Amino acid sequence: MTETLTVRIWRGKAEGRFESYEVPARANQTVLDVVTEVQRSLEPALAYRFACRVGVCGSCAMTVNGRPRWTCRTHVRRLGGEGTLTLEPLRNLPHIKDLVSDLTPFFEKWHKAGGRFAGTAGRQDPPQRVDPQSASRLAASAAIECINCAVCYSACDVVAWDQDYLGPAALNRAWTLVNDARHGAREETLDRAFAAGGCASCHSQGNCTRHCPVELSPSQSIAGLKRSTLFGPPKVGEPG
Template identity: 30%
Template sequence: MNGETTLRVWRGEGGEGRLVDYTVAVEEGEVVLDVLHRLQATAAPDLAVRWNCKAGKCGSCSVEINGRPRLACMTRMNLFAPGETVTVTPMRTFPVIRDLVCDVSANYRKAREIPSFTPDPATRPGEFRMSQADVQRQQEFRKCIECFLCNNVCHVIRDHEDNTAHFSGPRYLMRVAELEMHPYDTADRRKIAQEEFGLGYCNITKCCTEVCPENIQITDNALIPLKERVADRRYDPLVWLGRRIGLRPASQDTPIPPGVRQDGRAAAPRTGEPRRKPGPDTT
């Protein structure tokens, strides 16, 4: 795609702004971020756009291009028809600081509320053993580059601003799921997933999965399995019966026997293969 294109860019600060049209040269093989940089160098030197790696690995250049949340550095200009106007706007879910730059700090505040990885203190370094299936599951979730496109399209955050304090969004629900599925994590995170991170708000529309630039199956491999674990804890008839007759999981006030997790399940052994937590393909 050589020649010129009309780039329609959101300009303004805070909630005030407007779309401005620019005619910008385009060369073969360029991406939207290249054209934005040329626009900065020629007609709009004060244009604010966040970027870092230009390789689709930092998540900084998240914007909406023709209404679809994308990474500007991974969206090629040849996706658009010759003469088509390319509209670039900031992510609409987050407060706009200036032009294409949004304030995503609320996501990081929510991230700090997640309890960190909690292994059995009796397991010493070098004694952790994981099956390849568990390793692959963790690696999928850790591919996240925190572009926050998933949180941007989540209707719970987008349409209900008052939920942001109670709902972490798919990005950090996935983090909770990652820790809950880790075979050596001893914490029971099902209660906080529901009560502190708002898992119940999610209605698994899969919009978060559709926009993920790393192709992480957020809904199928993280959110649905996490919902299943919460449902088992709340609605399993055996658990209900145990509560009725006075059986409860061990609490902080009750000494926990060696080899037993805080939720009453057997802890992973110190050597050999750990006791696997059920993954996305099991309940």
């Protein structure tokens, strides 16, 4: 007899219930594999979201045993859940159905924090030269690999109690732009990141950094934004 894994999955929207499913426990299975197995063999109406399955696209994040995680790179074996798995949609976001959260507010805040790049050069201009070892570029590079999975947004307690708070991902994005010599609206981005609900609302609890699947530190980016407002935006190398 094969070992089984009991999976409790949230069904419904804000109002709903947990339903339990039994799937075979395999030596190598990710949480996303389990959800796919449930959907393909037990519950065809189960709604969930994924695309790349290799930790690049950031679309499969869910709440796994109470913590937000990227499910495609989370191995069931490493969770140590004693043969059970509890899956819910990401918190702090409206629920659409089952395991799917609505990411609209997440991306709206991304723009609200000044996250849109404003180019200063046209296609006829030569590419701007950026010294990869300059302090500002190192700061931007440290924060740039965000996959927008909303795990940090879901992990953040300040987002949970303050609906206006822009959240770690949006502020992390703003910090990369403030450090980008090619961005034409660095002061404006800094202003937006500091408007009501901006980085001053952060309590430095660090849940974002703790949960970020690609090991970025939004906490550090937010601290950088706060520093910038006291001492001015970081010096970026003159575009050559």
